[in-house]
Amino acid sequence: MQPDPNPERFHRHALQPEEAQRLILEHVRPLPVESVPLLEAWGRRLAEPVAAPHPFPPFRRSGMDGYAVRTADLMNAAADGPAELIVVESLPAGKAPRFPLGPGQACRIMTGGMVPEGADAVVMLEMTKTEQREGNSYVLISKRVPAGNNISEIGSEMQTGARLLEAGQLIGTGETALLAACGCAPVSVTRRPRVGVLSTGSELLEVDEPLEPAKIRNSNAPMLAALLKAAHVEPVMLGKVPDDIEAARTLVEKGLRECDLLLTTGGVSVGDYDVMVDVLANWDGRMLFNKVAMRPGSPTTAAVLDGKLLIALSGNPGACFVGFNLFVLPALKAMQRVSNPYGKSFTARLGAEFPKVNAFRRYIRGSSEVRDGMVWVTPTGEDKSSLMTTIVGADCLIEIPPLKETLEQGELVTAWRIE
Numbered sequence: 001m002q003p004d005p006n007p008e009r010f011h012r013h014a015l016q017p018e019e020a021q022r023l024i025l026e027h028v029r030p031l032p033v034e035s036v037p038l039l040e041a042w043g044r045r046l047a048e049p050v051a052a053p054h055p056f057p058p059f060r061r062s063g064m065d066g067y068a069v070r071t072a073d074l075m076n077a078a079a080d081g082p083a084e085l086i087v088v089e090s091l092p093a094g095k096a097p098r099f100p101l102g103p104g105q106a107c108r109i110m111t112g113g114m115v116p117e118g119a120d121a122v123v124m125l126e127m128t129k130t131e132q133r134e135g136n137s138y139v140l141i142s143k144r145v146p147a148g149n150n151i152s153e154i155g156s157e158m159q160t161g162a163r164l165l166e167a168g169q170l171i172g173t174g175e176t177a178l179l180a181a182c183g184c185a186p187v188s189v190t191r192r193p194r195v196g197v198l199s200t201g202s203e204l205l206e207v208d209e210p211l212e213p214a215k216i217r218n219s220n221a222p223m224l225a226a227l228l229k230a231a232h233v234e235p236v237m238l239g240k241v242p243d244d245i246e247a248a249r250t251l252v253e254k255g256l257r258e259c260d261l262l263l264t265t266g267g268v269s270v271g272d273y274d275v276m277v278d279v280l281a282n283w284d285g286r287m288l289f290n291k292v293a294m295r296p297g298s299p300t301t302a303a304v305l306d307g308k309l310l311i312a313l314s315g316n317p318g319a320c321f322v323g324f325n326l327f328v329l330p331a332l333k334a335m336q337r338v339s340n341p342y343g344k345s346f347t348a349r350l351g352a353e354f355p356k357v358n359a360f361r362r363y364i365r366g367s368s369e370v371r372d373g374m375v376w377v378t379p380t381g382e383d384k385s386s387l388m389t390t391i392v393g394a395d396c397l398i399e400i401p402p403l404k405e406t407l408e409q410g411e412l413v414t415a416w417r418i419e
């Protein structure tokens with residue numbers, strides 16, 4: 001098969017990365033909402049904000065094992081003249097007090113126990129002595145304590161109506177604890193995005209196939225699956241197609257029917273067999289862009305068909321990785337109702353000089369470390385979009401602006417966290 005040379009391929013309008021991101025986000029549709037049991041909610045994203053339905057703690061709670069007292073009774077307590085209080089009740093956690101505490105009285109209370117009315121402090125057990133006399137129990141306290149001592153007031157952690165979690169927030173450890181404490185079960189989450197992964201390229205072998213002349217194993221599809229799993233999204237593996245327009249079109253259309261978002265790799269540049277270019281040149285969908293003013297990943301392409309997004313990533317592994325972080329991750333977040341789905345940047349010092357002259361902005365795979373109280377970011381290796389070895393150990397993308405001269409070691413740069 002020899003595709004017709006298409007002069008349009010050579011006339012592309014390059015968008016700035018921010019414009020390309022914005023265009024993608026404009027075409028994202030939030031996915032439906034579903035309810036899941038709390039223990040299945042970890043790694044999902046909340047469909048709606050969560051506010052505290054009641055104060056927490058919901059009662060005045062002891063923070064220590066000891067005695068609930070009235071501080072007025074301890075006014076004259078001293079080592080040589082301890083206050084002596086009669087113990088009227090024992091309050092394990094979970095038991096409501098039967099009566100309020102009167103003057104001269106104390107309650108034995110455990111951590112997590114409900115402090116009785118009238119008491120305004122808890123004295124820890126180690127600061128007390130007890131005595132038994134005539135069938136009664138007395139506690140001796142030889143030191144004053146301030147009012148409020150060892151008591152968590154009602155609502156001291158959260159008041160009724162306090163906004164605790166946002167729509168789109170990833171449910172992790174702390175979120176799970178809060179949802180449980182607030183009785184939010186089942187949890188309202190966005191359905192997990194179904195993301196198709198399709199590789200193009202006649203040179204691609206399966207991972208378990210032996211090498212053959214001119215062939216390589218498909219590494220982008222497993223890499224994208226790993227990236228999706230790291231984002232708590234289940235990939236739908238659609239396999240690979242050779243550089244054949246009809247075969248590619250069939251699988252692209254099937255992928256878009258079955259998935260919420262389709263990712264393809266390869267075939268987006270100007271080569272004779274760059275099959276995605278031909279699929280997208282003649283189909284019912286709408287092209288959003290087919291060039292981004294960045295390296296790697298300049299031929300990254302995006303399109304929509306029937307309201308669903310196709311992000312056609314470059315075949316070069318490094319460019320595929322960068323394209324996923326810059327364009328796919330924000331889309332996945334927006335599909336799951338994250339209000340600010342963009343990546344997070346930070347300012348750091350460049351760990352090694354960057355001598356390359358750039359017409360386009362570059363996103364270099366880098367690793368970050370704190371040295372002498374400063375964050376430093378250093379490229380993980382040579383900046384070539386064909387390399388996979390530089391993806392290993394990368395925890396950020398170092399942004400290098402278009403430059404005519406070397407960027408020196410130690411200069412301040414922007415870096416983007418790889419999540």
Ligand SMILES: Nc1nc2c(c(=O)[nH]1)N[C@H]1C(S)=C(S)[C@@H](COP(=O)(O)OP(=O)(O)OC[C@H]3O[C@@H](n4cnc5c(N)ncnc54)[C@H](O)[C@@H]3O)O[C@H]1N2
Binds near residue numbers: 217218221296313
């Ligand atoms: N004349 C020009 N040539 C190229 C240009 C250009 O502007 N003019 N752009 C270069 C840039 S930049 C990039 S990036 C690549 C983009 O290539 P494609 O997205 O079209 O990808 P392919 O041609 O299919 O493959 C490129 C490269 O990646 C390997 N590859 C592809 N798929 C996989 C996979 N699933 N796993 C591992 N490796 C894969 C493929 O074998 C090629 O080596 O184009 C430049 N060329």
Ligand code: MOO
Binds near residue numbers: 298318319385
């Ligand atoms: O845009 Mo490409 O990924 O630099 O080689």
Ligand SMILES: [Mg+2]
Binds near residue numbers: 269270
């Ligand atoms: Mg190509």
